[in-house]
Amino acid sequence: MKNNKLKIVIAIFCSAFIMVSCNRQLDLLPTNDVTANLVYKDAAGYKQAFAKMYASFALTGNSGPNGNGDIQGIDEGTSDFLRLYWKAQELSTDEAVVSWGDPGIQDFHNMNWSSSNPMLTGLYYRSYYQITLANDFIRQASDANLTARGITGVDADNVKKYRAEARFLRAYQYSILLDLFGNVPFVTEADVLGASLPKQKTRTELFSYIESELKAMEADLVDARKNEYGRADKAAAWALLARIYLNAQVYTGAAKNAEAITYSKKVIDAGYSLISDYTKLMRADNNLNNSEFILTINFDGRFTQNWGGTTFLTHAAIGGSMTAAQFGVDGGWGGIRTTKAFSDKFADITGATDKRAQIYTTGQSAEINDLTKFTDGYAITKFRNTTASGTAGSSLVWTDIDFPIFRLSEMYLIYAEAVARGGTGGDATTSLGYINTMRQRAYGNATGNITATQLTTDFILDERCRELYWEGFRRTDLIRYNRFVESTYLWPWKGGVKSGTSVDAWRKLYPLPSADISSNTNLKQNTGY
Numbered sequence: 319m320k321n322n323k324l325k326i327v328i329a330i331f332c333s334a335f336i337m338v339s340c341n342r343q344l345d346l347l348p349t350n351d352v353t354a355n356l357v358y359k360d361a362a363g364y365k366q367a368f369a370k371m372y373a374s375f376a377l378t379g380n381s382g383p384n385g386n387g388d389i390q391g392i393d394e395g396t397s398d399f400l401r402l403y404w405k406a407q408e409l410s411t412d413e414a415v416v417s418w419g420d421p422g423i424q425d426f427h428n429m430n431w432s433s434s435n436p437m438l439t440g441l442y443y444r445s446y447y448q449i450t451l452a453n454d455f456i457r458q459a460s461d462a463n464l465t466a467r468g469i470t471g472v473d474a475d476n477v478k479k480y481r482a483e484a485r486f487l488r489a490y491q492y493s494i495l496l497d498l499f500g501n502v503p504f505v506t507e508a509d510v511l512g513a514s515l516p517k518q519k520t521r522t523e524l525f526s527y528i529e530s531e532l533k534a535m536e537a538d539l540v541d542a543r544k545n546e547y548g549r550a551d552k553a554a555a556w557a558l559l560a561r562i563y564l565n566a567q568v569y570t571g572a573a574k575n576a577e578a579i580t581y582s583k584k585v586i587d588a589g590y591s592l593i594s595d596y597t598k599l600m601r602a603d604n605n606l607n608n609s610e611f612i613l614t615i616n617f618d619g620r621f622t623q624n625w626g627g628t629t630f631l632t633h634a635a636i637g638g639s640m641t642a643a644q645f646g647v648d649g650g651w652g653g654i655r656t657t658k659a660f661s662d663k664f665a666d667i668t669g670a671t672d673k674r675a676q677i678y679t680t681g682q683s684a685e686i687n688d689l690t691k692f693t694d695g696y697a698i699t700k701f702r703n704t705t706a707s708g709t710a711g712s713s714l715v716w717t718d719i720d721f722p723i724f725r726l727s728e729m730y731l732i733y734a735e736a737v738a739r740g741g742t743g744g745d746a747t748t749s750l751g752y753i754n755t756m757r758q759r760a761y762g763n764a765t766g767n768i769t770a771t772q773l774t775t776d777f778i779l780d781e782r783c784r785e786l787y788w789e790g791f792r793r794t795d796l797i798r799y800n801r802f803v804e805s806t807y808l809w810p811w812k813g814g815v816k817s818g819t820s821v822d823a824w825r826k827l828y829p830l831p832s833a834d835i836s837s838n839t840n841l842k843q844n845t846g847y
Contacts, residue, residue, distance in 0.1 A: 358458045361473035367458070368480040371451050371487050372548065375399055375615045376622040383624045383716075388447050392440040396420070398626020399448070400615060400721055402441035404790055406498055406828065411792040411802070412659035412809035413783070416634075417652060417692045427689065428814035429803075429821045433829035433847045442499065442831050445491045449505070452488035456481055457507040482538035486550040486558075489531045490723070493562055496524045496569060497794055500827045500844055503834070515838045522570045525562065532559050542588035547605055548616040548720070556584045557612050557724035560732045568798055568826075575741025582732040583744070585612065586752070590726040592759050596673050599725075600628070600701045602646060602711035602718035612724035619703070619713030628719035631788065632701040637692035639681035646703030646710035647717070655695040656787075658684045659809035663783050667696070674760045674784050676700045686810045695810075700788055727756055727785050735778045746770060753778075756785060775799070797826050822846060 357363045378397045379387040387394030396402070408414040409426035416423055422438070425431040431438060457463075459481040464474050488506075495502045502524065503516035519527065532555045539545075542553035562569065563578035591609045593599065605616070617627050636642050636650025656677070661667050661684060664675040678697035686694040703717040704710055711718035730752035737744040750770055757766040768777070779799050782791065793802060801807035803825050808818030824846030835843050 354458060358463070359467065361469055361477065364455075364459065364469070364477045364480060367455055368484070371448070371455060371484055372616070373622075374448050374451060376617055376624070376627055378624040378626065389440055389443050391443075392436055395625035396437070397440050397444060398624050398630070399441075399444050400628075400790075401626030401630045402437055402444055403494065404631070404788075405437050406441055407790040407793045408788060409654075411796055412657050412812070413787050413792045414654055414656055415686060415689055415695055415811065416654050417637075417690045419690065424689065427811055429812065429825055430814060431828065433832040433835065433843065435829075438828050439831040439833065442495070442834070445494050446503075448491045449488050452484045452491070453505060453507045453509075455484045456488070459484070460507075478538065479540060482535045483550045485531060485535045486539065486555055489528050489535075489555075490558060492524060492528050493558060496521060496528065496562070497565070498828050499830060501842070502830065503838065503841060515840050517840050518842065525566065525569045528562060529559065542585070543590070548614050550613055553585050553588050553590075554613040554724060556581045556588075557729060560585065560729060561724075564732050564736060565794060565798055573739065573741075575736040575739045576743050577741075578732055578736035579741045579744040582729040582736070585724075585729045586726070586733065590729075592726060592755065594759065595706075596760055597669075597676060598706045599722075600631075600719050601706055602703050602709075603705040605720050610726045611720070611722045612726065612729075614720040614722050616720050617717055619711050619716040619718050623713075623716045628701055628703075628717045628721050629715070631721075632703050632717050632719065635698050635701065638697065640678060640697060640699075643710075644704075645699070645701075646714065648714040652692040655682070655692065655697045657686060657695060657810045660783065660787065661696050663780050672757075672760050672766060672784065673762065687816070689811055698788060722789065728791075730756055731778060731782050731785065734773065735775060735782075738773065738775045738778060746773065749773060753781065756781075760784075802826060 357367055374388065378389075378394045384394055387397050389397040405423065405426055409416055409423070410429060415427050422431065422435040425435055426437070459477050464470075464477060469477060500521045501518055504519040504524065504527070505516045509516070536552055536555050539555055540551045542551050545551040560578050560581035563574040563581060566572060566574035566577075590612065593608060593610050598604070599610070604611070605614070615627065616622070617629070632645055633647055633649070634651045634653035635655065636645055636647070637652030640650060642649045661677055664672055664677070666672060667675050667677045667679065669675040669677070676699045678699050682693050682696050684696060688694050701717075701719055703719060733744060734749035734753055737746055737749045747770075750768070750773055753773060754764070754767045757768065758764055760766060779795060782795055796802035796807070803821045803823050805820035810816065810818060812818035813821045824844065827844045829844050829847035830841060835841050
């Protein structure tokens, strides 16, 4: 289904490269002695190691979906980065609930997670696993190592580009830790392996590091829209800067809305455009002719076989009277759906007017009386393992749907919100134009356009919900708007109460895993845990 050189390299590579099992030390390194001597012996070896960094976003291990996972101590099927991140960002909000009883999974919507929650522990170690891969690659790709291994000319130039992307991938994972866990242990390629336990950076210090690192690597990244699909370029770095700047008030106590405007505009002006049909965004062939995606996690049913990613988002959202074949898969898992607080964001939930409302209601109840019953709560049909023309993907088990880490609509929304919050360097007229461009795509015409007086921060929050739902933004958005733990905004079963309730303010941060606290005396647990 997909024809993408990076995917092919990943497919070849994932059957050959050594594994890193995650443990309590965050200065991990592949321990097999052949790593430096053989894997990095030539330019081809560097490309294989480079592919592993991207592969770790879409795979859980080297042997397939089961049996030899990267992260120890958690079921491999649930150890995928996107699946874990999605749970933390969506199940804790009004956008999603789940019917399953896996250990720790109901803690998200009930907002009563602890430092031993296996899903949070898995996410934490998955992020550090990917940071470990990046650190090792950056270390091995130093100018000194390239010279020592006789890698010169075009090969050396390519490896240096890979090195810049490794720095980006590391910064991205640190941005995840910054957002979810706050004050976290910090390691780079400069740390002597095994010499000491990692020290903890404050949230403000980590923000500053990510900001400076993204700016420092920018010149070494490929120009916007010039890299291979699925690989980071300058626009990805700008997009991540725009995202962290929008949330800077939360992370550091100081707003950076002017900077959010600057960097979102850099992405917007780089030549991206919305595809014509919102309902085709999350399809099996969404890698083709896609002018909207800035950076993606690439999935291919033939090669990236795991029980997370968009395989999870497609299968788990099917249940009740839904027909799995219509979604290009072999069956539904009857797990995830949404709350009335989300569906009420649409004036018409049928999708007849605003096509972003991809909501299934037949046999489903808007009201949720039982979190463990799939038919309580409307279903979401956003992810379909079918092509734009309706043909099933390459596999009925594992999906071909790529997942956008960044896409253009987010940049429109960042720009508009930063302007509405008083950021300098932008203007309300431009903001309105961006929002109405999105809404014209959603409505198919100008009937959904809004006026300048309607473009408030509250409207933008709801518009982010309508545009970006189930893409991993909602918890962060609600925290930025002071509506995550507070009583000013409630949704069904928030805090474990059917009508919703406020929870303690310290729930805005997830806890560091108890295993890491007990093994690293440099770490201080987040307040409340």
